[in-house]
Amino acid sequence: xEGKAFQDTWPEWGSNCWGCxxxxxxxxQIKSYWEGDEAVCTWQPKKYHEAYMGALCGGIIATIIDCxxxxxxxxxxxxxxxxxxxxxxxxxYATGSIYIKLLRPARIRKPIxxxxxxxxxxxxxxxxxxxxxxQKKLCASGEIVVINLDR
Amino acid sequence: xEGKAFQDTWPEWGSNCWGCxxxxxxxxQIKSYWEGDEAVCTWQPKKYHEAYMGALCGGIIATIIDCxxxxxxxxxxxxxxxxxxxxxxxxxYATGSIYIKLLRPARIRKPIxxxxxxxxxxxxxxxxxxxxxxQKKLCASGEIVVINLDR
Numbered sequence: 001x002e003g004k005a006f007q008d009t010w011p012e013w014g015s016n017c018w019g020c021x022x023x024x025x026x027x028x029q030i031k032s033y034w035e036g037d038e039a040v041c042t043w044q045p046k047k048y049h050e051a052y053m054g055a056l057c058g059g060i061i062a063t064i065i066d067c068x069x070x071x072x073x074x075x076x077x078x079x080x081x082x083x084x085x086x087x088x089x090x091x092x093y094a095t096g097s098i099y100i101k102l103l104r105p106a107r108i109r110k111p112i113x114x115x116x117x118x119x120x121x122x123x124x125x126x127x128x129x130x131x132x133x134x135q136k137k138l139c140a141s142g143e144i145v146v147i148n149l150d151r
Numbered sequence: 152x153e154g155k156a157f158q159d160t161w162p163e164w165g166s167n168c169w170g171c172x173x174x175x176x177x178x179x180q181i182k183s184y185w186e187g188d189e190a191v192c193t194w195q196p197k198k199y200h201e202a203y204m205g206a207l208c209g210g211i212i213a214t215i216i217d218c219x220x221x222x223x224x225x226x227x228x229x230x231x232x233x234x235x236x237x238x239x240x241x242x243x244y245a246t247g248s249i250y251i252k253l254l255r256p257a258r259i260r261k262p263i264x265x266x267x268x269x270x271x272x273x274x275x276x277x278x279x280x281x282x283x284x285x286q287k288k289l290c291a292s293g294e295i296v297v298i299n300l301d302r
Contacts, residue, residue, distance in 0.1 A: 016199075016201060018200050018208040018211060019202075019208055027199065028210075046177075048176075050168070050169060051169070051245075057168060057214070058170075058245075059169065059213055060214070066209050067210060097252045098250070099248070099250050102246055102249075
């Protein structure tokens with residue numbers, strides 16, 4: 001993992017997101033890092049994040065994939081502009097769509113790993129693909145379209 | 152709204168879901184009811200469910216749409232079988248895919264309303280469409296494919 005977590009570089013007004021805000025004490029507080037051209041996140045669910053019988057809730061899966069991918073899209077936009085993450089003026093993006101395929105149950109007992117990469121980068125939007133693993137088994141895949149709010 | 156909330160009829164082992172379990176004190180505890188052929192849910196976000204600046208987090212939107220639609224699919228399967236909700240043997244379904252389009256920010260200040268209806272019902276899977284409103288404005292739409300685990 002390279003450098004600072006993406007989420008630790010955003011300004012205070014962008015630090016309260018329920019899925020990834022470093023200042024949201026009730027939230028999931030995921031952290032995303034570059035690892036070569038991929039962005040990686042490792043996150044430990046809590047007992048109460050289950051759907052039933054120890055399987056991780058699908059909504060939590062959608063949340064961590066969405067937040068990880070949106071953060072990855074913004075980090076990639078900074079990289080493409082040759083700029084340091086989080087420097088002013090802030091590049092403003094927001095999720096446009098979320099597509100998640102649930103392939104097999106992920107569990108809440110041990111950490112979840114997410115691996116995201118940029119599928120397509122346009123001025124108006126960035127498409128990010130993501131795989132979710134539990135104990136090295138692929139449990140879900142996602143595709144998130146992230147809209148450039150400054151376009 | 153007609154009858155009991157769907158989530159209040161499931162057995163104890165299905166009552167802990169983070170999105171909709173009546174016994175998950177840390178969860179969102181959404182409640183879904185029939186209103187004619189539509190299933191309706193009204194839910195009040197908490198301050199910490201925001202993405203930023205008072206906009207509802209996309210992951211929370213995905214969660215409540217997923218849970219509302221999956222509950223609706225199961226309720227529709229009971230209805231199609233001419234059976235009372237929650238009666239044994241339990242009809243077992245799980246989310247197969249989640250597609251959410253975020254159209255405009257929903258806010259956290261006032262209640263969110265979800266309206267879902269069955270788009271397609273097969274033996275192997277049920278497809279449910281859903282619209283999410285804030286103050287009567289359409290803010291997100293979703294399509295959830297729910298897999299029959301007994302197929």
